[in-house]
Amino acid sequence: MPYRVMMVFGTRPEAIKMAPLARELRQRPEIELYVCVTGQHREMLQQVLDAFELQVDENLQVMTEGQTLNGLSQQLLGRLDQVYEAQQPEIVLVHGDTTTSFVAALAAFHRHIPVAHVEAGLRTGDVNSPWPEEANRHLTAVIASLHFPPTRRARDNLLREWVPLEQMEVTGNTVIDALQWMRAHLDEVNWQPAAGSPLAALPKAGRLVLITGHRRENFGKGFERICQAIAALADKYPDVLFVYPVHLNPQVQQPVHALLGGRANIRLIPPQDYPSFVWLMGRSHLILTDSGGIQEEAPSLGKPVLVMRRDTERPSAVAAGTVRLVGTNPQRIVTETSLLLDDVNEYQQMSQASNPYGDGHASEHIADRLILWLHEQHEDAAV
Structure with a gap:
């Protein structure tokens, strides 16, 4: 039995x-x-x-x-x-x-x-x-x-x-199990963004910075500072596209749309389902996030991650060199992102580091x- x-x-x-x-x-x-x-x-x-x-x-x-x-x-x-x-x-x-x-x-x-x-x-x-x-x-x-x-x-x-x-x-x-299963599934069905979806409208080439954020600890001033940094980066790198699937929580939606809406190289899109998000991670050049799971997933795709939090419960990723803690200070976020956008050696060092999560x-x-x-x-x- x-x-x-x-x-x-x-x-x-x-x-x-x-x-x-x-x-x-x-x-x-x-x-x-x-x-x-x-x-x-x-x-x-x-x-x-x-x-x-x-x-x-x-x-x-x-x-x-x-x-x-x-x-x-x-x-x-x-x-x-x-x-x-x-x-x-x-x-x-x-x-x-x-x-x-x-x-x-x-x-x-x-x-x-x-x-x-x-x-x-x-x-x-x-x-x-x-x-x-x-x-x-x-x-x-x-x-x-x-x-x-x-x-x-x-x-x-x-x-x-x-x-x-x-x-x-x-x-x-188990997130690595999930990522590998989904990637194999997307390859098997030759998955592409649906016509008319926000992802289908993205350019096929060029550097893309993926952004996610939802942590309660960043509600209020934290998200305001994060948005200030993203706005500064968008001004500094007009040739880079910044894509932000915005969490449904009103305490995320309000500051993000108020501070980042209407900019030519910032795309604020709805939250994406998992197949779409896996595709979007693969399309990205690097990722800015306060998420936990992305710190584990993105290194398997060779994508550097900057964590917009004061600390992380995943220090193994920091020790392995696949992620860096940058907090919510706008200047720190801009400096660390610029380093990865401008310095090929810095980028390669992070993107080629070994994932410690299995x-x-x-x-x-x-x-x-x-x-x-x-x-x-x-x-x-x-x-």
């Missing part, structure tokens, strides 16, 4: 990173997988599910307009408790650092259901940065029975927090260890 495993996620980044693992687990006869999504990201989440042809078993659709984190947590705790009661999973898989992940872990803990934490052990050392993600990571680690850190550095973080070594497995990051087989490693752990639990219960 197969083991009953539940996977819970709710945001677009979680879906990208959990999709290859869900596909892997559904190929394993030892596993009966139940996928529950919370809908913490609504439209953007469905795009990823469609892109990976991933069928979900339950969608809680918990988000409401203007919802606070406490309101979201309250909704999640109650709804997930009902799902756990109905499904009786033997273990719950959560990912990373979202409110969905922590509350799903807490709801499972309240029912004595073990938790496995994918992408465990990432740390900045500052509980308020990124907020609330850093706290979510710590709290989930306290609850989890099984940890899947993507790198040795993440494993060492968990060891310093007294997580037993036998409860963890270094696996690489070989695209993280999902297989996680599935193998998960099945072994479940088997051991059943053996212990039978004694």
Whole structure:
């Protein structure tokens, strides 16, 4: 009889990173997988599910307009408790650092259901940065029975927090699995931007700087400073195209459109589905971002990344030379971007650095260890 495993996620980044693992687990006869999504990201989440042809078993659709984190947590705790009661999973898989992940872990803990934490052990050392993600990571680690850190550095973080070594497995990051699967899929179907889409209107040649931003820690002054830097770069490099898929959050939309709209070499476009975004990363020359996942994905494509945050929970990328922290100071952003646009040697040094986040087989490693752990639990219960 197969083991009953539940996977819970709710945001677009979680879906990208959990999709290859869900596909892997559904190929394993030892596993009966139940996928529950919370809908913490609504439209953007469905795009990823469609892109990976991933069928979900339950969608809680918990988000409401203007919802606070406490309101979201309250909704999640109650709804997930009902799902756990109905499904009786033997273990719950959560990912990373979202409110969905922590509350799903807490709801499972309240029912004595073990938790496995994918992408465990990432740390900045500052509980308020990124907020609330850093706290979510710590709290989930306290609850989890099984940890899947993507790198040795993440494993060492968990060891310093007294997580037993036998409860963890270094696996690489599933986002590389997702990226490789999607790239192969796009090549197989000879994917091109749809006629009339914002990507179809982009020039076929010339340098393109891709920009993304959505972190709560940058709301307000942070995004204003980022936009000031992008405007200065657009003036300095009129031959470079700056493309910004703008996050749907009004606290991102308002400053970005107010400060960057109407400029000839800045394209503000809607958020892109995952296939389109993978294509856009491949088309780019370099990437400015405050995202976490892009710090892992872009190096696999040979794209330098400048991280517009004060710190990063992915220091392995900084140590490997694939990303640089530039903060939100406009002068620093302009200086570091200019260096990569002007200095061929600097650009090549970053673009050719080795990606520390694995070989695209993280999902297989996680599935193998998960099945072994479940088997051991059943053996212990039978004694």
